[in-house]
Amino acid sequence: MRVAFDVERAVREIPNVEEFPGLARAWRWSPMFRFVFSLAMNAEGTRIHQVNARDSFDEDLARAVLTFAREHRAGLGDDPRPFEVVPGFSHPGYDFDAVVAIQPEIHGYYVGRNEELNEVVVGVFPAYVREFSGNETPEEAFFRFKRMLNAADMTREAAPFLRMKFDNTRTGGGSEGDLRGFTTPDVLLRELALLEGAPGSFLEYENRHGRVWRIEWNGSWTVDGEAREHAPAAAEVLETLN
Known part of the structure; x- marks a missing residue:
């Protein structure tokens, strides 16, 4: 026994x-x-x-x-x-x-x-x-x-749930495959800043609720299929991760 x-x-x-x-x-x-x-x-x-x-x-x-x-x-x-x-x-x-x-x-x-x-x-x-x-x-x-979470650091800041895929025709950077991979907000904002001037480029990201945003630049900005004069501001993007 x-x-x-x-x-x-x-x-x-x-x-x-x-x-x-x-x-x-x-x-x-x-x-x-x-x-x-x-x-x-x-x-x-x-x-x-x-x-x-x-x-x-x-x-x-x-x-x-x-x-x-x-x-x-x-x-x-x-x-x-x-x-x-x-x-x-x-x-x-x-x-x-x-x-x-x-x-x-x-x-x-x-x-x-x-x-x-x-x-x-x-x-x-x-x-x-x-x-x-x-x-x-x-x-x-x-x-x-x-x-990613660094859970043993009792002073840490939030690491929001964020998955992204992207492709940049100017820098040559991009994600592999068709799936969105986990990343951090600073990477998302960096790639967003690099989109302008790179025709045919895009980034697509998902928050914790499963909501997906797609931002494209092809001589002008498109967000979720709608034309916009400017790219989404950093504060606007970060707000979507709450």
Whole structure:
């Protein structure tokens, strides 16, 4: 008969682990001075929420995130999404408006160290609602979590959900294939600025709601099939990413 995995014991056996101040059944540990990992047990004692911080640990913020995640059972449902976005979070001094939960196959926090512990840990981090569509595939969530969101930086700004494809006949730049790929607002604005003077060029981008805009320059501007005298202003474009 297989012995049930003792979650709390596994946490307490982590080297240098200590109680997290002001939060019941919660701990923190640091593998080196740049990182602090904060953990809190769920009510049933079967799963753990974990917040990672790199060069930015704020004890009050970490406590608030863990408390919010515990109260809302973030990521603990039977069929959690790759990114489970729980809106309504706030904390003084920060603009975060959500907490996001990620599953073990995405975060991999204890892979190669303690596989059983890894499987019961739900990663959580403070976030912005505009960063997620809610329809990300596991592959998309893995890419964005590992490459774009910088979730362990507690001082980070939003990285809005944005997918784009483009082609510029003058610079020779462009995306590969027919699909829109994830990118950042600065890349979108840079390519928009380069469109003028490049006949036959375009860019097409999608926000978190699935709304798509297509901007073309062929001697004059066209936005979603309608002629315009000028290109959309940067502020107008950024507003569409909210």
